[in-house]
Structure formats: structure tokens, C-alpha cells
Amino acid sequence: MITFTVQPIGILHCNLKTRAQAPKNYDESEHRGTIEIYPEFLAGLEGIRRGDTIVVLFWLDRADRSVLQVHPRGDTTNPKRGVFSTRSPVRPNPIAVSELLVDDINDTVITVKGLDILDATPVIDIKKKI
Amino acid sequence: MITFTVQPIGILHCNLKTRAQAPKNYDESEHRGTIEIYPEFLAGLEGIRRGDTIVVLFWLDRADRSVLQVHPRGDTTNPKRGVFSTRSPVRPNPIAVSELLVDDINDTVITVKGLDILDATPVIDIKKKI
Numbered sequence: 300m301i302t303f304t305v306q307p308i309g310i311l312h313c314n315l316k317t318r319a320q321a322p323k324n325y326d327e328s329e330h331r332g333t334i335e336i337y338p339e340f341l342a343g344l345e346g347i348r349r350g351d352t353i354v355v356l357f358w359l360d361r362a363d364r365s366v367l368q369v370h371p372r373g374d375t376t377n378p379k380r381g382v383f384s385t386r387s388p389v390r391p392n393p394i395a396v397s398e399l400l401v402d403d404i405n406d407t408v409i410t411v412k413g414l415d416i417l418d419a420t421p422v423i424d425i426k427k428k429i
Numbered sequence: 430m431i432t433f434t435v436q437p438i439g440i441l442h443c444n445l446k447t448r449a450q451a452p453k454n455y456d457e458s459e460h461r462g463t464i465e466i467y468p469e470f471l472a473g474l475e476g477i478r479r480g481d482t483i484v485v486l487f488w489l490d491r492a493d494r495s496v497l498q499v500h501p502r503g504d505t506t507n508p509k510r511g512v513f514s515t516r517s518p519v520r521p522n523p524i525a526v527s528e529l530l531v532d533d534i535n536d537t538v539i540t541v542k543g544l545d546i547l548d549a550t551p552v553i554d555i556k557k558k559i
Contacts, residue, residue: 303488303551305433305522308513326559340521342497346514353513356524358433367472383438383483383555384476391470392435392553394486396526421433423522425513429456 305358307421308343309336309407315417322415323372324386325397330414334422336407347409347425351401356424357416362393395420398428435488437551438473439466439537445547452545453502454516455527460544464552466537477539477555481531486554487546492523528558 313332315321322328334355336344347353366389368379382390399411443462445451452458464485466474477483496519498509512520529541 300436301551302437303435303490303553305435306430307432308521324559340497340513343511343513343520345498345509345511347511351514354526356522356526360433367470368475379475381473381475381477383470383473384481384557386557386559390473390554391438392486394524394554396484396486396556421431423433424520424524426526427514427516429454429516 305423307358307423308340309334309422311357311416311418311420311422313414313416313418315414318417321417325399325413325415328413328415331402331410331412332414334409334411336409338407341407344404344407347401347404349401349403352398352428353401354426354428355397355399355422357395357397358421358423359388359393359395360421361417362388362390364391364393394423435553437488437553438470439464439552441487441546441548441550441552443544443546443548445544448547451547455529455543455545458543458545461532461540461542462544464539464541466539468537471537474534474537477531477534479531479533482528482558483531484556484558485527485529485552487525487527488551488553489518489523489525490551491547492518492520494521494523524553
């Protein structure tokens with residue numbers, strides 16, 4: 300089986316330290332934090348402005364990659380479903396997709412609002428929202 | 430620098446063979462194709478139904494990973510911008526995020542509508558749309 304290598308482009312700093320503290324999804328969150336982009340990727344940020352909504356991809360480095368079915372939203376009264384029909388962090392490739400508001404951008408530091416992601420999570424991509 | 434390993438969960442089959450044939454984004458596409466999920470990931474599909482919109486992550490295995498600025502939509506009359514403020518396939522980690530309509534699902538084969546992705550592209554994740 301061919302595999303591919305993901306290189307972090309930055310890291311998230313925020314005050315969410317455990318899953319219990321984290322909102323279930325970005326659309327339920329007012330949490331703020333900062334995305335620190337590594338200097339070698341600075342040129343890639345050209346065009347991102349305060350007030351934009353950006354799509355940020357995170358690599359959930361503490362998620363279990365071996366589980367294929369979960370109780371949605373961690374509620375054991377919900378019947379188990381395949382991870383691909385949920386937004387669970389548990390999945391073979393633990394990538395999260397969040398839509399975040401850019402509160403500020405200063406050189407390689409982006410202040411964002413709407414976080415449901417744990418502190419120190421690697422950032423692997425940023426895109427324009429459609 | 431720590432890196433992470435992505436394992437394909439499946440592969441796309443469709444009639445888009447070149448970038449010139451491909452729509453610029455999924456929201457501009459009526460193209461149909463099939464996603465073939467590898468048998469070991471079948472349990473993860475439980476709960477996906479015809480008529481759902483799913484978020485599919487692709488690994489763009491033919492994209493240039495070394496470029497940080499592009500002319501948006503490939504139009505050289507557009508000033509160059511950082512790839513992180515665009516949806517260009519060119520980026521350090523060439524992951525595409527598409528919202529696709531499930532036209533049918535049969536065992537490990539999902540027929541989808543809305544493709545802007547080339548034939549034989551690896552699929553790396555599927556999520557519920559928020």
C-alpha cells in the first residue's frame with residue numbers, strides 16, 4: 300500500500316487541553332486561539348485578511364486511528380455508526396476540517412475564533428472557504 | 430521536523446483525466462464518478478445514505494508541493510497570492526476538501542456527484558457535512 304507524508308505547516312496555541320473541554324464542533328465554539336505558521340511557509344499566507352473565514356486542516360495527533368465505528372458525539376445512547384458518517388476525531392487519517400474566523404493576522408501568527416481543537420495540535424493546511 | 434503518514438482509504442474513478450478537463454471547484458461541477466473504498470474500511474461507511482452530502486478529502490498525488498504562491502484560478506491576469514488564501518491544488522500538503530452528493534452507495538462503492546478531482550486520485554477521509 301502506497302502511503303503519503305504530511306508535513307506540519309504550523310501549530311495551534313489555545314486553552315483547550317482535554318477533549319472534555321473542547322466543543323464538539325467548530326460551529327458550536329466561540330473559543331479563540333492562535334495559529335503559528337512556520338517561517339518557511341510565510342509566503343503562502345499572502346492574501347489572508349482579518350475578517351476572512353478560512354478552512355483549516357489539523358492533524359489530530361492524539362486521536363485513535365484504529366477505530367472504525369463510534370457512538371456519535373460520544374453519547375453511548377446513540378447507536379454506533381461508521382466514522383466516515385460522523386465528524387469524530389477517531390478515524391484512519393485523523394484530519395479535522397474547521398472553518399475559523401480570522402480575528403487578526405500579524406506576520407506568521409493568525410488569531411482565530413471558533414476552535415474545537417486541542418492546544419499544540421499540528422496545522423497541515425489552510426484554504427479559502429467556498 | 431515531525432511528519433505524519435497518510436494511508437489511502439480508497440480511490441476515485443471518474444472521467445476527468447487532465448486539469449484542463451476538471452472544473453475549478455466542486456460547487457461548479459455536475460461530474461459523476463465512483464469512490465471505491467478498500468474492503469478493510471467498510472465498517473466505517475455505516476450510516477452513509479443515498480442523498481447525503483459528504484465531505485471527502487483527497488490526496489492530490491499529481492500536485493506540486495513546492496510552490497507557495499499562485500495566480501488564483503490559474504489566470505495570469507490575477508495577481509499572485511499565497512496558496513493558503515486560495516483553493517489551488519498546489520500546496521505543501523496537497524489535500525482537497527470536496528462536498529459531494531451521494532447518488533448511490535453499494536457495499537464499498539459510493540457513486541458521487543460534484544467532482545472536480547482527477548481520475549485515480551487517492552481518497553484519504555470522508556466526513557459528515559456540518
